[in-house]
Amino acid sequence: MSDSEDDYQPISPESIKEMKARGYLSEWHRPVEKPTWTFPSPFVAYAALDNEEVVWGPPPRTLAELRMYALSWAIRSKPQWRSKIEDTAILEKWRAEAVDQQQGLLKYKKLNKHMINYVLTELPAYAALADNEHGIEAGPFDAIWYSDSLIPDELTTGLRKAALKLEDVPDAEKDWHPGSNGLVLDLVHPSLYPLLYDRTRALDGIAVKAPTQQSMGFGEPPSNSYGDQYNNIADNCISAQYSWLPSDFAISSDGHARLISPYINNLHPELHRELYPLIEQIVGAFVPMFERVLSQINGEDRDLLRFEQENGLEAPGNGRIQTQLVTISRFVGQANLFYGLAPPCIWAEQSRSIWAGQRLRWPEEFSTDEALCDAIQSFPRAHKKYNGALERSISPYSLRGKTLQCIVKLANIHLTPDKPSYDGGSWHVEGMLNERIVASGIYYYDEDNISESRLAFRATTSSPPYHHQDDVLCSEILYGMFRNSHCVQDLGSIETKSGRALAWPNIYQHRVAPFSLKDTSRPGHRKILAIFLVDPSIPPIPSATTIPPQQADWAAYAMEQAREDEKSLFSKLPVELIHAIRQHMEADCLGRYLGRKEAEEIRLQLMAERTVFVKGREKELSMSFNMCEH
Incomplete structure (x- = not known):
């Protein structure tokens, strides 16, 4: 994997302003208005966009992020992983295995060295989040315990x-x-x-x-x-x-x-x-686990891994992945300097015609989409090591x-x-x-x-x-x-x-x-x-x-129990009448009780x-x- 990603310079504020002035970024700014209630619901829109359209979930995670989650979970599913992460030799073995298991993948589908290192250096943070008293550990994704x-x-x-x-x-x-x-x-x-x-x-x-x-x-x-x-x-x-x-x-x-x-x-x-x-005891046992779930979805935390854009400018990257927005002019003008490093974001399928308009020759190596994807080695970027994002994802919520x-x-x-x-x-x-x-x-x-x-x-x-x-x-x-x-x-x-x-x-x-x-x-x-x-x-x-119980057989059981109590008025009723009352309760489709049928x-x-x-x-x-x- 190329190290040239370290040399890549993000798009400048001046370039963004210029593109906005020319109308190139009409769809750039899509502000997210997060819900005002505490916890999100699958039935309620996650956010509203500036065109009044609603969306039903947060922005997607990059495939690189999801692969990093998968690598982390594969390691954390190993027996005694928390003690093994203290052994440098084992960590290096896992690092080598992570690289080796990507053989045969297209370059743009591989985790680069920084992504793998981030996962490995993040493991102690996962270990620190564990609740040793109750044996609670983080699962395959955020808020799963x-x-x-x-x-x-x-x-x-x-x-x-x-x-x-x-x-x-x-x-x-x-x-x-x-x-x-x-x-x-x-x-x-x-x-x-x-x-x-x-x-x-x-x-x-x-x-x-x-x-x-x-x-x-x-x-x-x-x-x-x-x-x-x-x-x-x-x-x-x-x-x-x-x-x-x-x-x-x-x-x-x-x-x-x-x-x-x-x-x-x-x-x-x-x-x-x-x-x-x-x-009762099992509900109580689940309290600390539910608290951890709610603490990661309570609306106060920042998206754990996403590199956020604020007002069209790059904000400090707090998560694992830093997605880059690349202008057409930068892609075309620096193609020779950063050969194959910038994907055709924003303009996509129109990229070849743009090259033609600039009187530049589209590289033969990029004659197909697959070849172009394969050439993108530094996209997206990742932090070189863990940066504390996991701890920042939790805003404690107590059920006590x-x-x-x-x-x-x-x-x-x-x-x-x-x-x-x-x-x-x-x-x-x-x-x-x-x-x-x-x-x-x-x-x-x-x-x-x-x-x-x-x-x-x-x-x-x-x-x-x-x-x-x-x-x-x-x-x-x-x-x-x-x-x-x-x-x-x-x-x-x-x-x-x-x-x-x-x-x-x-x-x-x-x-x-x-x-x-x-x-x-x-x-x-x-x-x-x-x-x-x-x-x-x-x-x-x-x-x-x-809401009182609606089961007709529960009411009938209560009557039969009451009939055995000499102090109860039900004890004075004949068995035939008790049975008639029960049949009426079960047959009355508009009544207070429901029969089994x-x-x-x-x-x-x-x-x-x-x-x-x-x-x-x-x-x-x-x-x-x-x-x-x-």
């Missing part, structure tokens, strides 16, 4: 034992998730018995009204001739019919969680009382002393010799805007006889900034984005082995990778407990604290509604909301 020791062994054993009671039911009562081909067993799922707007009654007896864009604090919908084109809320992301129902947990100053709601939806507080303290709203889910994937493989899930984020989910946490508490499975992440981005609409070649080189392709970038993946806890922000889409039986002659399984965290910075949404029908309607949203936004945002079981 994991731990293999977050949950104590005795708590895991208790969870496995208590959850068996949910599994050990007659086959006719097993709740196989719709559309899962009998592979995904729902034990506790928020889509069953959800809040029903205009029907579900709060404690005051008044039916809960559906939220609107205005009532949720996002202003009036647009009323211009473009319809919803510039609306900062995604179409159909606010349900007028359903919402998942969280439970409220009080977090003490030392991070312990205490359930203050009378129940967790779909988990009977009496029949499964042994699960309640276990879930707060009341957290959490949606709890328990689900298993069961494989058998007849059904030996799971094909994986679809890309999705959790919930809809109604639920205001800001982060997800999953604990993989049990598995047996299955191959390695991974959870992959990707993010929606805006289109590449500071580039002309015809700047196809440069966008491909820098970001791997092609004309008319989705603005999404892969962020890496992590193994989801038993005992591992993960947490990440809901702005990232995620997808379960396929896995299968190791030994196809016997069954296997994987079991998870998921916690979906509602945005703690907003007023509380309706929860199990304000109606609840399952509503679940299908809820899933269908969210599928409509998915199809309506998938092409724009490339996100999916199909119910994935992690």
Whole structure:
């Protein structure tokens, strides 16, 4: 790799002013107005541009940045990596391996020596960020955290034992998730018995009204001739019919969680009382991990790695990558001096005609786009070593002393010799805007006889900034984005082995990778407990604290228990009347309670509604909301 990148001089302020005066930079300045709320949402526009258009994600990371993340994660996935980074010989071995593994790649796809050195010198910063008490470490990308020791062994054993009671039911009562081909067993799922707007009654007896864009604090919908084109809320992301129902947990100053709601939806507080303290402890264990997730997305930090442009001028580079904006005149005038070092940014496909207009000969070596890309050796640039960007990405956010709203889910994937493989899930984020989910946490508490499975992440981005609409070649080189392709970038993946806890922000889409039986002659399984965290910075949404249980069988159980109490009036009622009351509750489709049959029908309607949203936004945002079981 050439060292000539050190000699490259950035574009001067005088050149920028001259180009602006001549009208060459009409699309140069695209200011980003970041959201005013604390935490970003996948359903709310990330930013507004100066032409009033909204974008649904931050600017894309360069491919070089993403490759640096991948190299760092490959190293940090090694056993005892934190002790190994203190050995100079091992570091040099990793350096040599990083170079060797790039053999055969085009030059512009390779990490240069500064990029590799930055990754290696950044490793101590990752080690310093680790929470040794809870075993929490940074994952494959910003705001993704994991731990293999977050949950104590005795708590895991208790969870496995208590959850068996949910599994050990007659086959006719097993709740196989719709559309899962009998592979995904729902034990506790928020889509069953959800809040029903205009029907579900709060404690005051008044039916809960559906939220609107205005009532949720996002202003009036647009009323211009473009319809919803510039609306900062995604179409159909606010349900007028359903919402998942969280439970409220009080977090003490030392991070312990205490359930203050009378129940967790779909988990009977009496029949499964042994699960309640276990879930409390697990929610509490996730507090420091959720704090780390929120601390990297709370809107106060600067973009971790991006070299920012301010008012069209180069700003000091705080991150790993320094992208360069190159003028036409500089590219043409200095072509002989900096041969092949400047890509055709800004003008892209028009570059050959510009050379012709300048009466300069287009080098034969650049007769194809591939050859030109291959000649670009110093683009983009990187700092020579780590510069503290990782620490600057974190603005501590505490959950201590707060009341957290959490949606709890328990689900298993069961494989058998007849059904030996799971094909994986679809890309999705959790919930809809109604639920205001800001982060997800999953604990993989049990598995047996299955191959390695991974959870992959990707993010929606805006289109590449500071580039002309015809700047196809440069966008491909820098970001791997092609004309008319989705603005999404892969962020890496992590193994989801038993005992591992993960947490990440809901702005990232995620997808379960396929896995299968190791030994196809016997069954296997994987079991998870998921916690979906509602945005703690907003007023509380309706929860199990304000919404009484809607399960008709819960009410019937309460009546039967009361009938055994001689002091209760129910003890005076004949059994036939109790049964008649129960049948009425389950059959009354407009009543306060939901029978099992109606609840399952509503679940299908809820899933269908969210599928409509998915199809309506998938092409724009490339996100999916199909119910994935992690």
